[in-house]
Amino acid sequence: ISWSKPTDLVALLKHFNFVRTCHSFCSSTTFPAIPHSTNQDPFVHRSAKTLSCLLKQRPPISQLKQIHAQVVTQAFSSHASLTLSLIHCYLSAKTLTSARTLFDHYPSPSQPTRLWNLMIRAYSKLQNSQESINLFHQMLALDHLMMVVPDKYTFTFVITSCSHQISVVYGQMFHGMVIKNGFESNLFVGNSLITMYSVFARIEDAHKVFNQMSDRDVFSWTSLVRGYAKNEDMGRACEIFDTMPLRNDVSWAVMISGFVGCRRYIEALRYFKDMSCDDKVKPNEAVLVCALSACAHLGALDQGNWIHAYIDKNGITQSSNISTALIDMYAKCGKIDYASRVFNGISKPDVHNFTSMISGLSIHGLGKDALCVFHQMLAENAKPNEVTILGVLNGCSHSGLVEEGSSIFYRMESSWGVLPKIE
Known part of the structure; x- marks a missing residue:
């Protein structure tokens, strides 16, 4: 055999290794059912048409590798349509490396x-x-x-x-x-x-x-509004938003988050109120989180309570982000007991929920409670971040827990990878 390039041999060896690896899948019989199939073993002489039908079902990655093995071992690799379907499936499964390999060896x-x-x-x-x-x-x-x-x-x-x-x-x-x-x-x-x-x-x-x-569609308009909002030109953003022929929940979210980002919290809540009066759209998670953030900065407990009631009334799932925003809002509005109630209602708190609760307890001078939540966080294997450490250290400082705070400070880098800063 003559080789035009040294890389040809490398490519062949890689291909051989892939076939050998795939061959191990051929003993499995976990293929999805195929209409009008016979009782034959699912890995014996599948036709190209049958394999194509399997690929159209967008199988999970384990089955996809089995189908790929069949394509290779039955010499169907020269079928461009099968290769295209395999690439589609690998991309759907977010296995970009395998898709790229097939792309680079496309049989055409x-x-x-x-x-x-x-x-x-x-x-x-x-x-x-x-x-x-x-x-x-x-x-x-x-x-x-x-x-x-x-x-x-x-x-x-x-x-x-x-x-x-x-x-x-x-x-x-x-x-x-x-x-x-x-x-x-x-x-x-x-x-x-x-x-x-x-x-x-x-x-x-x-x-x-x-x-x-x-x-132009709603995405065109919203993208332009987002551009002005990102550059803190809320005047131009408002002008464009007001002339939009159609708005969706993302359009409203861009405006409300834009005002929050510019620290114009009153306008943010006004736009949230206008949105809640629009029967054509419903607030999404981003809108609710931004509105709660505005309430937290303003200390607007009544509006915050109304948003919380709106979430419960409309059966909106309290995601991690919404729960975190509720805890933060109640803590900053002086209702730490309400914040604790929201936190205790979370079945599996994540780092953001823990951090918000710890920070809320700390600003209320409840250092021992903040430390207790911090230890609960460690017990549940949630890794604290920089904001978490800052919150619990503030709590220790305000409550005179010098020994506990010093222990956390000296462990923060070695145990949790958080580097000490001026804060």
Whole structure:
């Protein structure tokens, strides 16, 4: 056998190791049932059509590996449609490495645009990853015989990836390519550009994109509002919000969180009240948490009680974030007993719930109680963070628990990885 490249042998060895690994799955009989199947062993001579049917069911990762083993051992690896389905399934299972391996060995002269889009989209969801951009450049570098033309989805996904980079340069470069290829008025591409420019505080550029879009949806409007709110220009955010043809819960959440972020708590609660009067939308978790935060900063116990009653009346699940916000609100409004009642009603408190309760007890001068909750936290294997340590140390300080506080201080780095700071 002649090898054109040394890497061919490496690739073959990797492939052999994969087949050997997959072979161990072939004794399992945990495949999902297939309509009109016979009584034959589920791993004996499955047809390509049958395997394709199995893949359409989006099986869990253990079964997916078994199906992949069948594809390899029965020499179906040259079936492009099966490979595409496997990639779909691996991406659905968030197993990006396996999907990329199949992509790199796709059984065709070149991968179709749809497949490039799948991979670019998968990488675009990763923070601090440049692989979407690398893949896009790789796609453009194909020679004319294998040339793949990027479409509106390609640009949407790669520009989304640009939002995770440290510089706006890539986004500007792809924006130029969007214009050159005639996609500047496309809804999805436009939305991704608005988001990207907003991330880098280029809000005027985002607004220009918005103005050039022939078609806009609620996401377009909300993205622009978010851009102005993020840059603390709540005046412009309000102007755009007031002219929105349609608002959803995210639109309201952006406005309310924007006001809270700018420490304009009264306006935040006013917008929350307006939202609660709108029959077309219901407050989501983000809205409720922001509204409770505004109540906490204002000491607005009556509004906080009303929000708590609203949560109970409408059967809204008290998530960790909502419970934490309720504890914080009651503690800062002087109702530490109410805060304790919320905390004690949580079946399995997490680090945020514990931290909020400890901090609340500390600001009320209840250092022994804060220390008790801290020990409960350690007993339940919840790892304290920097805010937790600060809260319990404040509690010890206010209650004269010098020995206990000193013990926690000297253990904070070795036991919990929290570095001492000026606070």
